[in-house]
Amino acid sequence: MKVQRTRSQEKVLKLLKTINREISAQDLYLELRTSKQSMGLATVYRSLEALKMGGAIQVRTLSNGESLYSPIQKDQHHLTCLDCGCSIPIDCCPVRELENQLQQSHQFKMYYHTLEFFGLCEKCQSQDNLEI
Ligand SMILES: [Zn+2]
Numbered sequence: 213m214k215v216q217r218t219r220s221q222e223k224v225l226k227l228l229k230t231i232n233r234e235i236s237a238q239d240l241y242l243e244l245r246t247s248k249q250s251m252g253l254a255t256v257y258r259s260l261e262a263l264k265m266g267g268a269i270q271v272r273t274l275s276n277g278e279s280l281y282s283p284i285q286k287d288q289h290h291l292t293c294l295d296c297g298c299s300i301p302i303d304c305c306p307v308r309e310l311e312n313q314l315q316q317s318h319q320f321k322m323y324y325h326t327l328e329f330f331g332l333c334e335k336c337q338s339q340d341n342l343e344i
């Protein structure tokens with residue numbers, strides 16, 4: 213199904229892709245203003261909502277209730293080190309098969325999934341050992 217996007221939605225999507233990181237609606241609104249593409253905050257929210265429902269962007273809600281938006285990435289997962297914060301991309305998706313199964317068994321149209329791994333990288337593990 214091809215969705216017709218409004219001009220505001222196109223602008224928002226384009227900016228999200230340019231920024232290429234997660235951003236809140238509030239910050240996006242400010243970014244639009246500095247790039248002289250000003251639009252009302254309500255329009256920003258409406259556009260984000262429409263893009264989300266159209267499967268063009270993904271949203272992640274933080275524990276403080278703030279929502280962060282980003283364009284849907286290709287199926288890529290990372291190992292994130294809790295100490296130094298480095299993230300190591302892994303080159304396979306362990307849940308792709310599951311996604312297909314769920315899609316069929318639940319008649320659910322899947323847009324994306326997220327999967328993150330947390331722990332200590334090799335470097336940080338050896339630093340810990342030195343301290344002991
Ligand atoms: Zn580390």
Ligand SMILES: [Zn+2]
Pocket residue numbers: 287288289305306307308325327
């Ligand atoms: Zn995946």
